[in-house]
Amino acid sequence: DAGVIQSPRHEVTEMGQEVTLRCKPISGHDYLFWYRQTMMRGLELLIYFNNNVPIDDSGMPEDRFSAKMPNASFSTLKIQPSEPRDSAVYFCASTRPNRAGYTFGSGTRLTVV
Amino acid sequence: SQQGEEDPQALSIQEGENATMNCSYKTSINNLQWYRQNSGRGLVHLILIRSNEREKHSGRLRVTLDTSKKSSSLLITASRAADTASYFCATDRGGSEKLVFGKGTKLTVNP
Numbered sequence: 001d002a003g004v005i006q007s008p009r010h011e012v013t014e015m016g017q018e019v020t021l022r023c024k025p026i027s028g029h030d031y032l033f034w035y036r037q038t039m040m041r042g043l044e045l046l047i048y049f050n051n052n053v054p055i056d057d058s059g060m061p062e063d064r065f066s067a068k069m070p071n072a073s074f075s076t077l078k079i080q081p082s083e084p085r086d087s088a089v090y091f092c093a094s095t096r097p098n099r100a101g102y103t104f105g106s107g108t109r110l111t112v113v
Numbered sequence: 114s115q116q117g118e119e120d121p122q123a124l125s126i127q128e129g130e131n132a133t134m135n136c137s138y139k140t141s142i143n144n145l146q147w148y149r150q151n152s153g154r155g156l157v158h159l160i161l162i163r164s165n166e167r168e169k170h171s172g173r174l175r176v177t178l179d180t181s182k183k184s185s186s187l188l189i190t191a192s193r194a195a196d197t198a199s200y201f202c203a204t205d206r207g208g209s210e211k212l213v214f215g216k217g218t219k220l221t222v223n224p
């Protein structure tokens with residue numbers, strides 16, 4: 001099993017540009033989570049999906065952020081327009097209902113200049 | 114908002130010593146989990162303890178849970194330099210699948 005796959009690993013973009021982060025969960029995992037990690041705020045849950053349906057997006061900071069899961073094997077997190085304060089490491093994680101623990105991807109380090 | 118809070122924030126020990134990290138949380142839970150994060154990497158699940166369990170072991174790891182005090186501890190015995198990492202506790206909030214993470218304990222094991 002290749003694990004949870006995120007791309008890109010690093011992204012540097014200019015303020016105002018659109019950024020799209022991608023995630024492929026583990027096959028058979030029907031929960032998918034997007035987290036953001038910063039030194040100041042730690043790990044914050046942005047949104048999570050169950051069977052491709054968004055369940056809780058209360059952590060999405062503002063309308064500039066959007067997430068989709070068009071099928072069981074792919075999810076995107078989009079920031080438009082990006083701002084320097086969005087700089088962080090964004091993690092995707094997946095799990096199954098028996099809650100054996102989350103499997104995290106390696107993260108995308110986003111830098112907005 | 115943070116549900117779990119780890120203590121201490123940082124811990125430095127010598128190889129071979131035991132490391133103990135604590136986690137406190139605020140609301141009732143179904144289970145509590147511990148994760149490890151090496152620098153620049155994703156989090157790795159270590160162990161899950163359910164609310165009706167008091168202690169669990171996995172290799173050199175021992176986790177305890179005291180629901181009356183809303184606290185948990187993670188003990189790493191006979192630590193190795195490779196255990197150097199940040200350790201996070203995470204809790205669900207009964208009925209929800211989402212996990213809320215603390216800010217972590219940064220463990221340094223000196224060779």
